Amino acid sequence: MTDMKRDVVFKRQIKYTEPASRGVYAQGAKYWVKVTDEIEEPGRGCVHCGTCVEACTHNLTNPASPDGVFSMEEVCYDADGNRVRAEDADKVRLIEKILWINPDECCNCKRCVKMCPQRAIKVYENPDYHDIGVTLTGHEEINNILNRAAGKSSISSAHLGRGKSKLYTDWLIDAAEILSPTRDxxxxxxxxxxxxxxxxxxxxxxxxxxxxxxxxxxxxxxxxxxxxxxxxxxxxxxxxxxxxxxxxxxxxxxxxxxxxxxxxxxxxxxxxxxxxxxxxxxxxxxxxxxKGGRLQDKKNDYEIALLRCVEALRHLSSPNPQHLQxxxxxxxxxxxxxxxxxxxxxxxxxxxxxxxxxxxxxxxxxxxxxxxxxxxxxxxxxxxxxxxxxxxxxxxxxxxxxxxxxxxxxxxxxxxxxxxxxxxxxxxxxxxxxxxxxxxxxxxxxxxxxxxxxxxxxxxxxxxxxxxxxxxxxxxxxxxxxxxxxxxxxxxxxxxxxxxxxxxxxxxxxxxxxxxxxxxxxxxxxxxxxxxxxxxxxxxxxxxxxxRERTKKIFKSREVSYAENTEKFEKILQNIDGENLKIDVGFDQIESMQLNHLMKEAADRGVKKFYLDNVMGQRTIGTGIKCDEITVRGLVGNHSFAFARDVKINVIPNHSTITTVPANAQVGVANTSNPSEINIAGDVSDLFAAYAISGTFRVAKSGGVRNLLLMKAGLPDEWKKTDADKYVGADKNVILNELVRRYQKRKARRVKTTWGDFLKAFEQKLHNRKPPVAVYGLGHEKGMGDYFMEYAQGGIGVVLNVVNRENPIGYYVCSGMTAGAAYIRGNIAEEQLGVGVRKIDYLTMADTEFLKEQIDAFLDTFSGVDIDPEYNDSLKAFKARYEAEPNSVFGGFCKVIPISSLTTESNE
Amino acid sequence: MIEDKEYSASRNLSVNDFSGGALGLPKGACGLLAVAGDFKLSALLKAARCLQYRGRTGAGVTLKSLYRDTNFFNFHIMFRSADKIAELEQVLITMGLRILEKKDMVQRKYYYEYDLPVIMHYSIIPPSPEEMMFREKIRDESMYIKRVVARFNRMYIDDARIFSSSKYNGTFLTAFELQDTIDIYDLHQYEDRFYDACLIHLRWPTSQGRGLWWGPQPISLGEVAGVHNGHLSSDMANARALEQLEIMLTVGTDSEAIFLSVEYLLRSGYSLEEIEWIICRKFPQEVKLMAQEKQEQYAKLMDDPLLFRMKMSGPATAITLVDDVLVGFTDRDHLRSFSVGVNDKIALLGSEQRAVISAAYFMHEELKMFDPEAGRIVGFTVKNKAVSKLDYGWKKND
Missing domain, CATH: 3.20.20.70 (Aldolase class I)
Incomplete structure (x- = not known):
């Protein structure tokens, strides 16, 4: 081997790739790369070590390519000058190493420049890109026009970088001199x-x-x-x-x-x-x-999906404002x-x-x-x-x-x-x-x-x-x-x-x-x-x-709330019966945060099951309360059950006074929650179960607009077993050491495998999660509102239409949904569908099985509840029909699913 | 800028200023509650308390038909200070109005407790028809009053505001909480008086402009009063449409533009459905699914450049009272909630179900409750405490 190597001659070359296109659209990159050789800069010329090839990752034209601006080609020749394969080592006498440079991909990140052991790489502004136009309409505007005309993305990042910062000059911070002396x-x-x-x-x-x-x-x-x-x-x-x-x-x-x-x-x-x-x-x-942003499907990998609790490899939207956010x-x-x-x-x-x-x-x-x-x-x-x-x-x-x-x-x-x-x-x-x-x-x-x-x-x-x-x-x-x-x-x-x-x-x-x-x-x-x-x-x-104004604005702390209402709280807390407590809210006798504080006090004393009677729209019910079950008789106010976790909640109507207090839920109820189940024996207003991560949601009647907005794909087990408790109050060095230890374990896994295979390990962690499911019965008063399941990212919505409404739902159904599905019973015109989804008019066996399970549970939940005479009759009729001819019910459903986000046009 | 001195004696006000401007109101989401029919004021005020958390720098009440037994117009005027009163009364007189009687509306003690403008009640007689014709080319006294009140409010916006100018209704405003409004005006004194509708508004606390309380609602001009929550992104478009109809904003908020648009559309004979189309608009997909005849009718309305600019974009629930008509709606995107409860005696409209059901509870009434669908109008008429729901095709001039 030693002898053979002595005979091999190496020849080094630096070459530039041909431009991909010609004509006015051949703009090139903003920057040019130049690599100097030994002749031009003796002692600092390129030695073809390949560091730059490894360093550069930029390739917009072909993102899947392993190469960026640089690639190394090795061509072998035998003693007669014929090309031979590198594997035929004994014939190889000349190896030509060519460093190919594709300057059109350079973005001036300078990684190659700073990693090059010879400092042989220089990056310059590309005059072909920059030296065009006039001062008023220069290269920036002209290239912008060409990019748009060529259908290229208008997305950029970091900063526009136009002009100097306003903080750069023209400010003077004072200095104390004689009047108030400076200090050391x-x-x-x-x-x-x-x-x-x-x-x-x-x-x-x-x-x-x-x-x-x-x-x-x-x-x-x-x-x-x-x-x-x-x-x-x-x-x-x-x-x-x-x-x-x-x-x-x-x-x-x-x-x-x-x-x-x-x-x-x-x-x-x-x-x-x-x-x-x-x-x-x-x-x-x-x-x-x-405006919010949009994470592209290719960036929403399995690990990201684990963190965000969404379906992987789908576009993710951070959408427009609504009245929850x-x-x-x-x-x-x-x-x-x-x-x-x-x-x-x-x-x-x-x-x-x-x-x-x-x-x-x-x-x-x-x-x-x-x-x-x-x-x-x-x-x-x-x-x-x-x-x-x-x-x-x-x-x-x-x-x-x-x-x-x-x-x-x-x-x-x-x-x-x-x-x-x-x-x-x-x-x-x-x-x-x-x-x-x-x-x-x-x-x-x-x-x-x-x-x-x-x-x-x-x-x-x-x-x-x-x-x-x-x-x-x-x-x-x-x-x-x-x-x-x-x-x-x-x-x-x-x-x-x-x-x-x-x-x-x-x-x-x-x-x-x-x-x-x-x-x-x-x-x-x-x-x-x-x-x-x-x-x-x-x-x-x-x-x-x-x-005077300021003290009126701030919500009272739990401590103050308890101090101001000790007698009232304690009188109610006396009724604790083992793990149960019934609280008579008395319509307007206990205000929202008071009720929340009272429930926390009770939960601290071991209460696991709450029965809240005569509720009249109190807000934040159940939020932050660690318990197993909450039953509410009456109207549930805004933002109740938000962030609820592993709790079963039932809301039932109150017929105890002349005025029926329906079991309705106001805006933003159950948002961002992980309950075991929430059953509302009435209707819900806007943004019900928005951002919900996991759990079952049943609503006897209808929902307002933007119900199930951005519903997620379920809670992975990874999040059910964090050991965060161990680090509460820990010294920062303990925390830092643990962070490093965990990173080292991760890095050990990462370096052993490819990035793709590394991510696949996270795919396993998503398998066992259960997507959230929300089932609506619909009421006579109104159908489901517009923007149902907008931007949903993995959950499932079902509209049973037990009252047989001709138009069960509004417009922009499932608009922007990237994962999950909606099953809707009744007529939906194509015009009612949102952007990026399609309607399927037949169900698979699996769909029917799923619906059967949901309908059975829905009927079990609400058949025994006295909601209102008209609805009760409708539900009874629906049940009879479902039991007699289930297929006639299943046959009325359509399924709305996202058009695969992988096939949609990228905005990049 | 509005250069016409007639409309701005104290300072030039741009449309931007009228729509909020640098020191203007961020028109937030407030609590709304309205009722029409046979009801008790005290129960309604009690129910409205549950909306107090939404807003704390403004609370207002309009009582419909409170002054129905008087035969003159009832102005509620706030003056920045007492030394402005004589000067501005003279202005009213030069506008042809006769001050029959005036009295304090607020007990002296409240001026020590609160930072209040001087608030007075005036009994006003408009000029004779001939004089109205001579002065403004207007024969109708209500129209005349509206014209001069609007002008007065715009000209003296820094110094005074006529915040109630109806012949029949009374509006009561403060920049404080509901309980303060109740106390300052002693609203309980009206408990046993005649009234057949009421609007209540609790304002979201984001204003820097405490000057003359242009934030609190109901905003009232003549026989129009309204309450609104949210802020319209279409405020400029709406204001420009009214401007080109020579309907001038007096308070300058986006809310006021909604109420004046509703009034204009009702008085112009548009049906409730048409008003809904114009103000709330339809999704283009919805229009496609409408019957051919309706599509043509819709297209015709949208062809009118002024009506086209009356679309309400952005979060809103709005309830407007025009004469005996009470209408309510939300923006088409339903960025605010809206609930309605009705029975034979009353119709309740509110920005939260809780307020509506609470009112029914305190009134001992059973209701049929519903949340109107997004961008759908609901309307009622109320006369002598009798309330009835209006059909979709109802027109005011019918």
Whole structure:
């Protein structure tokens, strides 16, 4: 072998691939790659080691290709110059190694440049792409037009990057000189921004640094990127914001450091919530203006589906607003519901976009609704994926918005009731300091954190091809979470030190002195900023504060509720009979949160079964109550049974007074829940069982609009057996060690196999889950509302139509549904169907079996309940017909299913 | 900007200002409850308490037919301060109105307890028909009153507001909670008086503009009063449609545009179904499934550029009282809930089932309850406490 090798000659070549197309649409990439050889740069030329081939992951034209910009070709020749196969080693005398470069795929991520041991790779702006047009209509506009004309996606990511940040120049932070001397933060008690709390009411999170991370979802970030950021947060002593992709079960030891985000997709199992530090409601973001996003099927892999509790490999939508999520009406109800769920000591936050219109009022509304903190998402923020037009339509400047929020909250006497986190365009410690001087309690840095992991803003987050492994799950192992988290910690500490120095330079002692101190001046030419920050002194106080208002807005804590009603509560609690308690609500005698607190008190004393009598629309019934069974006689109010878990609930009508109180349920009942079963012997209003993850839901009559919105695909066992309990109150080093240990186990599995096979292990974990099922009987009063099962992601809905309505359902049926099915009995015109679904007019045996099981259980549940005479008769007739001629009932059903999302056109 | 000084003596107001503007109201989701028929006010007020959690910076009540025994118009006016009263009374007089009598509506003690404008009741006589014709080319006294009240409210928006200007109905507003409104106006004094409909509104607390309470509802102008929750994304389109019909907003909110649109459509002789089509609109798929004749009728209405701009987009439940007619509806997307309960004596309309059933419970009434389908109109007439449900094809001019 040694002799043979001596005879082989190596020849190296660098070649560029032919352009894929010619003509005006052959735009090429924005960047060109050049690799220098030994002749051009002696000692630094390419040695054909192949590192760049492994480093580059970018290939938009052919995403399935194993190669990106670089590929290596080896051609073997024998002594006569004939091509031979590499396997015929004894004949090989010449090996030609060709490094092929496909410059049209380069995005300037610089992974190859930084990994090349020879520094032989250079990336330049492609003049063919950039040197076109005129100043007014330059390369950006022309290429945008060509992309659209060619039918290419208008999605980009990270940031539009047009122009400099408004924080870049023209601001001057004051310095104390003679009037109030500057201080020394190195050797004295000065400038210290430590021991702060996020949240100013009962719920608080102690923070050691004023700089937060921002919400970025698991899925948009790789497992490793999330873990690195999470570990950095634990190390730094600040909360970790999860984004709306929930967290991985492996990360549950750090739950007490995590604030879950509830976006319009409501993704996640929503269990073990008492282990988390709080919940943030996502009402909008700078990048997509509250539109929500769409996770493509190819990114919704088995592991993501496990976290989000959806069907894998289907598009996922985080859809538009409705009155459970986003609506102003919902704000106080949502806080009330989350407070019932989490108790008084967990944080509830609101993330809002820095809109141009009514921003101060939005902040005030949020504070009045009882949120603990507000996160302002200002212009210049970045995102994982957004349409160019959204990136272009940025929010307002962070300093301006912070100032507006601060002023508005002060005027309402609410500023010291709520914390402000401001983020979106904070570039460094200077920007962070400005933001805090403008009134923020904390600032958020998102993109800066990703630079530590390698991000060079190549704007390819949305492609899943990030070569640094930040936004590409497949390449996540390129990040070592423990090491990367140390880098983040060092960066934040460096900024923190800068800020403490600046605060000391202002003569300030601590965090409290800094917030809203306004010791800066804008001297640039932006008219809005100059008008706001460029003229004269800032008044120290607002003109008018209405302090009286503030105590009226906030819901009473359980402690206060009990203290104010001890006698009343104790009198009721005396009726505890073993594990049972009957509570006479007396129509209007016990208010919603009082009732919730009373039930919690009873549950703490061992009550497992509740009978609530004479209920008249009280809200949040059952939310946050750990028990086995709840029976309600009367009308169930908004947001009741939200987040319920493993509980059986029956709602029955109350005929005990002249006025019948029907067993109806108002808006948002049973949202985001995992009950064993919920039976409503009446009708339900809008958004019933929206975001439900698992369980059985039966409604004797009809539902309002958007019932079963985003219904999920069931609760995987993985979420039923987390050991999060073990880490409650644990030292942060114990948590960090456990995170590392679990990651090492994961990495050991990952490196042994391909990414595809690695994910298949998670497919197994989805097998045993049971999708949620909701069955509606329909009433005489109305049919099912519009948008039934909109965006559903795995659940099953059944409309029995026991009253034989000619038009059983409204419009946009199952619109945007990506998984699951609806069985509807009665006529449905094609026009009534939503987008992306189709109707099948016949049932399989399996369908019939399933329906039989559901109908039997439905009749068992409601046949014995006196609902109202007209309905009772209809149900009786339906039952008789079903028992006599079951096929005549089954024959009336159609099935609505999604057109496979895999065949739909990608929006990318 | 509206440059016409006639409509803005104190400051120029753009349509944007009228629709909210930088300091305007974010028109949130409020609690609504309305009743028509034979009922007890106290029971209704008690039931409305359950909506209080929704809104705490505004509570208003309109009582229909409260002043039916008077033969003059009853203005409820709030003045920013007492020193504006004489000046603005003079303005009313220059508009041809005669002040027959005036009295305080609020006991002195409440001015010490609350941050209140001066609130007065005026008995107003309109000019003679000849003078009305001379001044405004209007012969109908109700129309005349509406015209001058609208003008007054727009011109003196910073200093005063006529928040009730009906011949028969009385509207009572505060920027506080319902109990405050009840106390400040001593609403229980009307318990045994005649009334045959009532609108109650509890306002969501997001306003910075406490000035002259332009946020609280019912918004009332002449014989129109209405309550609404939600905020319309179509507020500009709706305001422009009315503007081009020379129907001017006086409070400036999107809510007001709905009520004035309903009034315009009812008085123009459109049927309830047509009003539903115009304001709530239909999904295009629904139109396809309509009978040919209906499709043509629908298309004809949509062809009218003004009616086309009256579509209500965005979250809304709205209840409007026009003369003896009470109508309610939601936006087509049903981004707000709406419940109705009826029996032979009463019709109850509310933004929550709880409020409707509570009212029935306190009134000792059994109801037939239903939530109208998304974007469907319901209408009732009430005369002398007798209530009847209106058919879909009913027209006011029938």
């Amino acid at each position: 933060h190195m050797n004295e008690y000065a400038g210290q921004m430590r021991s702060m709390t996020l949240g100013k009411r009962i719920a608080r999170f102690k923070c050691d640094v004023p700089i937060m991370d921002v919400h970025q979802s698991y899925g948009s970030n790789s497992h490793e990127a999330v873990l690195a950021r999470m570990m950095a947060c634990v190390k730094l002593g600040r909360p970790f914001f999860t984004g709306e992709g929930y967290i991985h079960p492996d990360m549950m030891p750090a739950a007490s450091h995590c604030i879950l985000q509830f976006g319009s997709g409501g993704f996640g199992p929503w269990v073990e919530l008492d282990k988390f530090a709080g919940i943030s409601m996502k009402y909008g973001q700078d990048a997509k203006k509250g 986003y609506s102003i009406e919902e704000l106080p109800m949502r806080v009330e519901s989350l407070r019932a769920l989490l108790g008084d000591k967990k944080l509830i936050g609101a993330d809002v976009y820095g809109t141009a219109w009514n921003f101060p009022e939005i902040c005030v509304a949020i504070a009045k609704a009882g949120f603990d903190y507000i996160t302002i998402k200002a212009g210049d923020g970045s995102t994982g994926a957004a349409h160019l037009v959204d990136l272009q339509n940025r929010g307002l400047n962070i300093i301006y918005l912070t100032h507006k929020a601060d002023l508005a909250l002060r005027s309402e006497g609410l500023r010291e009731q709520i914390s402000i986190i401001a983020e979106g365009g904070v570039m460094d410690s200077f920007g962070a300091m400005l933001t805090m001087l403008a009134g923020a309690d904390f600032v958020g840095l998102g993109m800066r954190t990703l630079h530590v992991l390698g991000c060079t803003l190549c704007q390819r987050c949305h492609t899943g091809q990030c070569a640094w492994g930040i936004t590409s799950r497949k390449y996540g192992h390129r990040i070592d979470p423990a090491t990367a988290s140390d880098g983040i910690v060092r960066m934040i500490k460096s900024f923190h030190e800068d800020m403490e120095g600046m605060a000391a330079g202002l003569g300030m002692s601590n965090h409290a002195d800094v917030i809203g101190a306004r010791r800066f001046r804008y001297h640039g030419n932006d008219p809005l900023l100059f008008e706001t920050f460029g003229r004269g002194e800032t008044p120290k106080q607002v003109a008018h504060v209405d302090v």
